[in-house]
Amino acid sequence: MLVYGGSGSQAGPTVTHLLQRGHTPHVLTRNYDKASELRAVGAVPVVGDLGNFECLCAASSEVDAVAFLLPAFLENPDDGFKFGRHAIDAASRAGVEMFVWNTSGEVSDDDSAPNAKLSILRHLQASSLPYLLLEPTTYMENWLGPWTAPSVRDKNLLTYPVLADRKIGWIASDDVGALVVAALERPQLAGNRYPISGIEAPTGPELAATFTEACGRVIRYRTLSPGEMGAVLDEAFGAGTGDRVAQMYRQEQNDPDPPRKYHDMTPVLDALPVQMSTIRDWVQTHHEVFAQ
Numbered sequence: 001m002l003v004y005g006g007s008g009s010q011a012g013p014t015v016t017h018l019l020q021r022g023h024t025p026h027v028l029t030r031n032y033d034k035a036s037e038l039r040a041v042g043a044v045p046v047v048g049d050l051g052n053f054e055c056l057c058a059a060s061s062e063v064d065a066v067a068f069l070l071p072a073f074l075e076n077p078d079d080g081f082k083f084g085r086h087a088i089d090a091a092s093r094a095g096v097e098m099f100v101w102n103t104s105g106e107v108s109d110d111d112s113a114p115n116a117k118l119s120i121l122r123h124l125q126a127s128s129l130p131y132l133l134l135e136p137t138t139y140m141e142n143w144l145g146p147w148t149a150p151s152v153r154d155k156n157l158l159t160y161p162v163l164a165d166r167k168i169g170w171i172a173s174d175d176v177g178a179l180v181v182a183a184l185e186r187p188q189l190a191g192n193r194y195p196i197s198g199i200e201a202p203t204g205p206e207l208a209a210t211f212t213e214a215c216g217r218v219i220r221y222r223t224l225s226p227g228e229m230g231a232v233l234d235e236a237f238g239a240g241t242g243d244r245v246a247q248m249y250r251q252e253q254n255d256p257d258p259p260r261k262y263h264d265m266t267p268v269l270d271a272l273p274v275q276m277s278t279i280r281d282w283v284q285t286h287h288e289v290f291a292q
């Protein structure tokens with residue numbers, strides 16, 4: 001099975017779960033050091049770039065299924081649709097049996113502005129590929145970022161740019177990886193599009209209460225303003241990177257009726273039987289990040 005983004009945070013767990021299930025993941029990477037690390041854990045690295053269509057054709061011809069992911073941060077953000085089109089056309093040409101796309105978030109129907117994910121979805125629908133979409137809410141791994149983890153550790157404040165009363169169905173990327181693998185193993189489910197979330201949907205203060213229990217000290221919730229979030233991103237990733245994200249949170253915080261960010265997972269787990277993580281377990285697994 002071919003995994004895109006499998007040397008990174010979102011799709012790394014797909015590689016782990018494929019190995020645990022006895023599959024041989026082929027993983028695209030541009031980086032020879034990461035290729036060695038992948039080889040060391042039993043994966044087959046494929047050195048190449050999403051921009052190189054012929055390379056994706058060769059990689060796809062070696063596998064019977066594809067786990068696609070559009071990386072979150074592209075060197076050129078305008079490359080998104082091209083990269084998706086390359087992966088889809090390469091998989092079609094190779095005649096793969098299943099193309100599972102972790103869309104990293106909801107694929108919005110709004111085409112009033114450039115929307116790479118919607119363009120990729122339309123290209124997929126126009127192809128003859130058997131495909132399945134997993135549309136996750138928000139990863140628990142976001143709490144590891146510089147906008148949350150240092151503040152929990154140093155100030156006992158769980159800071160995130162989401163209004164305190166908003167319920168979020170936080171999902172562990174490990175669970176998304178397990179769901180991707182369950183979908184790859186079930187080509188009979190092709191054609192489905194599953195919105196997915198974690199099995200809990202706390203408000204900000206409820207989330208802080210779970211952190212309090214898991215960390216053994218009182219932790220409170222504080223909403224970050226979009227400007228504060230943008231400033232943290234600028235500092236972490238370079239000036240200018242925070243603007244787009246800050247704008248996204250500004251719209252979300254000002255939306256009187258924002259889209260729901262949690263889902264009933266019962267039908268999904270009936271189709272894709274996976275043991276889902278609780279937030280408490282996830283925090284305890286990562287306790288050293290939040291420890292004082």
Ligand SMILES: NC(=O)c1ccc[n+]([C@@H]2O[C@H](COP(=O)([O-])OP(=O)(O)OC[C@H]3O[C@@H](n4cnc5c(N)ncnc54)[C@H](OP(=O)(O)O)[C@@H]3O)[C@@H](O)[C@H]2O)c1
Pocket residue numbers: 004005006007008009010011028029030031034048049050051070071072073074104105136137138139141142
């Ligand atoms: N819904 C959400 O909450 C949400 C959604 C998206 C992202 N995020 C967060 O964003 C962060 C980043 O996640 P991520 O996994 O996307 O990024 P990442 O950990 O930086 O990994 C990026 C992956 O994409 C690959 N890649 C990038 N450009 C490529 C290209 N041109 N050709 C081939 N492969 C390419 C990289 O491969 P090589 O470097 O090995 O070549 C790597 O495997 C995570 O913390 C995640 O939780 C959250």
